[in-house]
Amino acid sequence: MSDIKRIETGTRMSQAVVHGGVVYLAGQVGTAGASVTVQTQDILANIERLLAEAGSDKKKILQATIWMASMDDFAEMNAVWDAWVAPGHAPARAAGESKLATLDYKVEIICVAAL
Template identity: 75%
Template sequence: MSDITRIEPGARMSQAVVHNGVAWLAGQVGKPGASVTEQTEAILARIDALLAEVNSDKSRLLQATIWLASMDDFAEMNAVWDAWVDPANPPARACGESRLATPDYKVEILITAAVKG
């Protein structure tokens, strides 16, 4: 029996992998072409759903890595992030600029979280 759980596995990747009480989420993106705000909201909703599926939640975030297609969107993304993140339990976080899969993607977020019990 495997001690590794893969959530929504595909040929290339899984949306989440759980091992030894830690969940690693794949990079999440929003609807291509949507605004930074809309993409960030969609990404965080998807993160909430994946965390629930692995028996975790945003209060258990360990690390977040955020990629923006342009750092000019930093304040807009942060406005959504700040309204979502648990202020009593913020993760370690990094944010940088990177060319994403297509120009229609403006935000990608990767999460590592502790799993409950």
């Protein structure tokens, strides 16, 4: 049985969990109240940081789930996402609309990556 590594563990959750050669990230959010562009940039920077700490990187993302408070922001979020994704390494992805933790959050992204 392989070990489980937890990164930035709190009472409720860990920001990342590594097990069996896979990195599971918690939902990442950006600066509350900021624009969709800024929130998405913040989230992607957090994802890169957590993946690096786990021993992975954005080229190894297997799947991403993106939640937005409003699908009206889809194009704005995609502009940031498309510029960030490593060419030739786009993960499987889903995006949808959902109520997020507070009205100040417009985007939340969850990723699963290989080590």
